[in-house]
Amino acid sequence: QSILTQAxxxxxxxxxxxxxxxxxxxxxxxxxxxxxxxxxxxxAPNLLISNTNQRPSGVPDRFSGSKSGTSASLxxxxxxxxxxxxxxxxxxxxxxxxxxxxxxxxxxxx
Amino acid sequence: QLQLVESGGGVVQPGRSLRLSCVAxxxxxxxxxxxxxxxxxxxGLEWLSVISQRSDRTFDADAVKGRFMxxxxxxxxxxxxxxxxxxxxxxxxxxxxxxxxxxxFDYWGQGTLVSVSS
Numbered sequence: 001q002s003i004l005t006q007a008x009x010x011x012x013x014x015x016x017x018x019x020x021x022x023x024x025x026x027x028x029x030x031x032x033x034x035x036x037x038x039x040x041x042x043x044a045p046n047l048l049i050s051n052t053n054q055r056p057s058g059v060p061d062r063f064s065g066s067k068s069g070t071s072a073s074l075x076x077x078x079x080x081x082x083x084x085x086x087x088x089x090x091x092x093x094x095x096x097x098x099x100x101x102x103x104x105x106x107x108x109x110x
Numbered sequence: 111q112l113q114l115v116e117s118g119g120g121v122v123q124p125g126r127s128l129r130l131s132c133v134a135x136x137x138x139x140x141x142x143x144x145x146x147x148x149x150x151x152x153x154g155l156e157w158l159s160v161i162s163q164r165s166d167r168t169f170d171a172d173a174v175k176g177r178f179m180x181x182x183x184x185x186x187x188x189x190x191x192x193x194x195x196x197x198x199x200x201x202x203x204x205x206x207x208x209x210x211x212x213x214x215f216d217y218w219g220q221g222t223l224v225s226v227s228s
Contacts (some may be wrong), residue, residue: 002154002156033214035213037155037215043217044146044205044220045205045215045218046218047216050210050212050213050214078133090155090214096167096172096173098160098170099157101147101157102154
């Protein structure tokens with residue numbers, strides 16, 4: 001099982017703010033950059049946030065990332081129907097000498 | 111445009127081997143580290159392996175260490191994953207992904223499905 005823990009689900013109505021947390025440890029989140037991926041149903045993952053809080057070109061500014069200690073967060077401000085997807089955090093783990101993904105959070109727009 | 115196309119998936123019996131390929135186009139393949147990531151049906155993403163530029167270094171997840179081997183052929187812009195001693199819990203969609211210069215996986219292939227079943 002993954003060593004980065006995320007809540008299995010989150011939901012909100014259109015326009016609401018939704019926050020997804022990713023809990024790790026000193027050997028991963030505290031020490032390394034965190035990235036976030038969005039996976040739409042039936043599609044490959046897509047880079048959403050890089051290096052904790054940077055949006056790649058084309059990603060709407062309603063998506064933002066942050067990190068504090070051994071936890072990272074992804075926020076969606078102004079939730080839209082097309083944001084229904086699975087979201088994963090990812091980082092490097094110094095103890096495992098490998099990359100690790102979070103357990104994933106499914107966002108539902110009510 | 112930049113593209114990663116995986117192939118080689120299929121149905122295979124437990125204990126057998128399989129080689130996956132990922133052909134890259136639209137960027138200078140040799141300048142990027144490349145990764146394999148898989149996703150079992152209805153499950154989350156699992157990182158498997160990385161190979162650096164010039165194949166200097168590789169790292170593997172414990173789950174596949176000693177059974178899977180990542181390699182690359184820069185002349186053919188192709189990434190490989192050689193999988194041996196396959197088990198039913200290796201059933202998954204296998205994605206290749208490019209590591210950007212800044213670190214994250216910025217481009218992914220569409221995936222190839224491997225099903226291990228007798």
